[in-house]
Amino acid sequence: MAIRPLIEGSSPLLHREVKDVTKFDHSLRELLMDLEDTMFEADGVGIAAPQIGVDLKVALVDMEEDGILQLINPVITHYSTETAVDIEGCLSLPDIFGEVARSVKIELKGQDLSGRPIEMTAFDDVARAIQHEVDHLYGKLFTEKMIRQISLEELEEMYSDDEDHIHGDA
Template identity: 50%
Template sequence: MAVREIVKYPSPILEKKCKEVVEFDEKLVKLLEDMHDTMIEADGVGIAAPQIGENIQVAIVDMGDGQDVIELINPVVTATGGSEIDVEGCLSFPDLFGEVERPYYVKVEAQERDGSIYEIEAEDYTARAILHEIDHLNGILFNSKMIRIVDLEDLEVEDELTTEREGEEV
């Protein structure tokens, strides 16, 4: 496994629609493992293949809460519901954060590394992360969906206030 260099905006590969995966082989397994190592090293929540220079429909998302990392190969969004605005960042846009409106719920059909098809449903933050990564596979970047840029200092103050509130007794 290897940590790969993260492609930064404005690299053209980030705005291209990715090609469908047709070969489920050792090369794909290595790519998935490299993506995982790269995401962990960069302290990311998800990463898409174009972010490491590969123009194919592969993304991974850390489900959080001690759950596994999901691998999304040739993902297709089959349903969405609700809507919410929250702050997002992106490994390809260091130090850029902004408010983005996305569905609260998503249902996706995708393939496993062996080519088998599965379906996943997610809500809230996990749905947001999945949709962010699927956008990457379609050449859509979060900066094109931002409603408002959020200053990094504002995020740090918000995190400090949240931490203080969590430490208070009710």
């Protein structure tokens, strides 16, 4: 287990599709542990492997009391037409925050640690975080979908009584 350095937002790995996981061995478990350590250290709500320089479709989403969701080769198979706008940030783009419209319900498939296929449905904040992380695995940053950038001053005003929200990076 180790905290890994976050790579720069301009790094090519954050701007192209990364590779499918094909080896479901101890190195995958180690990667998941490193991602978890790095996500907590950076105070993030999600993290994707390319953010620590790893060329694989692996990501995590912190679902708080529901635990940590492991995404391995995730593919979103359905996006609800209903969307919601909320503020996002990104561990790879410190100090950039902005409004992004995301589907409020998604269906996705992927694999578990052993490579077995899994399917799930996610809603609201978890669906948003999954969409943000899956985008990372396909080389897309939230700033490409941002409707409006929010200044740090504006953000602090909005969440002056809710400090945690300011660090909602993923």
